Amino acid sequence: MENVQQYSIEKEPKAVLAMDPVKFILWLFLVSIIMLFASQTSAYLVRRAEGNWLEFEMPVIFWYSTAVLLISSAAMQWAFYSAKKDEFKQLKIAISITFVLGLVFLWMQFEGWKELVKMNVYFVGNPSGSFFYVFTGLHGFHIITGLIVLFTAWTAAFRTRVHSKNLRRIEICVTYWHFLDILWIYLFVFLLTFN
């Protein structure tokens, strides 16, 4: 194996790596989260098919919160492009917007719960309401973890540790945030369809 040196100069080494392990780990985490929600939503369908199911209108605030989360995803993407182009000022603005919109989303989800309580749909009661709280609550929990990831990227951005040569942190952040966005849209459409 001492002949490695001579080849390494004349020939570009071919990567065995399929992917950066850290990003790969992230994707596998996403798989486990997908399975968590897949099992929850299929449990919902199984239970719903058995009848005795409380039907209620989804409070309108969930439409607005969906829009907020979509905008925050767009801002996240903007932050990523800014980091790629080393435009630090824009990066800081974009990542701050994402973070704030994430908080706003959480607050709106909480307001949505209050609306539900006003409609006499409680966590304890008919499983149709309980499932609604569990879905939004579990997703909210993941949004909080997303905000923590976002916060580390945010501090890194303000210390100019995020730039075109060091994109891994923000890439992870972008993937996770978009994933949470898509996950919410899935849950939102699901809850609208099978109410």
Place this chain on the structure above:
Amino acid sequence: MSAIEGLETAHHHADEHEHHHEAQNFWQKYIFCEDHKVIAKQYLITGIMWAVVGISMSVIFRIQLGLPDSNLSWLKPILGGWISDSGKLDPNFYLALVTMHGTIMVFFVLTAGLSGTFSNFLIPLQIGARDMASGFMNMLSYWFFFIASVIMFASLFLQQGPAAGGWVIYPPLSALPQAHPGSGMGMTLWLASMALFIVSQLLGGINYITTVINLRTRGMSFDRLPLTIWSFLITAVLGLISFPVLLSSVLLLIFDRHFGTSFYLSDIYINGEALPNVGGSPILFQHLFWFLGHPEVYIVLLPGLGITSEVIATNSRKPIFGYRAMIASMLGIAFLAFIVWAHHMFVTGMNPFLGSVFMFLTLIIAVPSAVKGFNYITTLWRGNIVFTPGMLFSIGLVSLFVSGGLTGIILGNSALDIQLHDTYFVVAHFHLVMGAASAFGLFAGVYHWFPKMFGRMMNTTLGQIHFWFTFIGIYLVFIPMHYVGIAGFPRRYYQFTSYDFTNKFLDMNMFISIAAILSFLAQFIFLWNFFYSIFKGRRAPQNPWRSNTLEWTTPINPGHGNWVGEIPAVYRWSYDYSKPGAKEDFIPQNVPYSQTLESNFPHENELIATEKAIESQNFNDQFKSH
């Protein structure tokens, strides 16, 4: 750590062999260690401790079942108030024992102890990596498991007793604290412990998958991976997909228990009083539980099968028969594992048509399983078999896998299941095919890789004695149990002396219990051999089993980073045993075809041209970028 940076340094590292690691203190080296080998040993030792606890429990309830008149006062020092003044086992504690035996053996011994030990130990060593993709996550995985263990162990000492609703924790029994003494704090701790356990398994499994896919050494393509690694990879994928579902079902159960929701509860009266819960479905829990529960069977079994493939090929001095068929059948089993869960629920009032669909899918599993069975036997066929203890346990695994699998075909039949459901027939079936077979895989792995783990050899004679006692003992326990099951004995009953139809089987039950006690005692041979050999065993040679895989190219006591200097490149599969024309009867994976011209097949001579390409590849060395 960073593979991207690793690319940049790949050019100029041939001269700097040493990896840079500062000296570690005791805590870094043995406690919060990120070295996969130490974590594997932590898993192994914890698993062995759990196995002692779990199997001891089974002995206690076997005494109750087989020798119902015996006086158990001698257990008072350990069990205290659970033994009555007249020396009888408390019936509630009997249920707790059965529950905890199942939980401990399935999750803590055969999932964490088996996968945790061998996936951790063998993946980096056999694929040629310095360590796992994330040593930190790996360490976390063990410590989550440890905390889960502590909580589960603590629950044994509750005044009300640990969880007692069966290891499957079906609601409403598990959801209502007033249903049973064990459904109170014991069940709460069970759920907390299992939630942490799931986190631990996910952290570990994600790491295994990432490591196998991303950190293979040069030349280690998927068609050169040892079957052990294939089995660990598939096991980890199964866990990644199924454990979140268990988490989901546990989460809803926790909401039902502690917040008063009605996911699983409906129309329940306790002492004539109606509970407020309406609209829930206990069957829903069973669906969610068995969506994990069935893949869990293969999470337990597949690592044992992978270990067996490796040990049988090595000790038959023959290439494994049907390497690709082995991979394909493991993939087939893994796929089918997810679409057969309802065969555990045939008697829940399921639509008979649906039952026949699940029956059909279940019976298909016999096909890939049979492929594996035949491949093991054809690998053994006319081999130069070396009967090391590891080899004996591997052959034993094949035997148990076949005899336990056959009764699976009977149980998978939705009509026959009406008679056999929840009888001792089921108990006998899954103990053979999943319990004992996986335990044999664990033993085979420990005997085979002990020299690599501790740099010393285990005593062969003691190992062989241990094997014969265990092997015969297992069959003496479980073959009669099938008859008891066909006769209609339900499982988890405290005693059978009060029913006429079961009364006459008392001596058979006694026989089973005595066989169980003898096989339990035989395990102390193993324990002594294991712990004695760690300190006093004969020093291991470099490659004691004359094996092909990469772990035997490391130093006898590998340090953190496994290889001194460069990680070897891989040029061939790991099963070149007794190759015609070769000087030795084995050719390790890191020997290039250009050095074995005398034994190459024509298509392998063509591969010589690719060797330079392999050697010029990125080293994938995690430690280089530090």
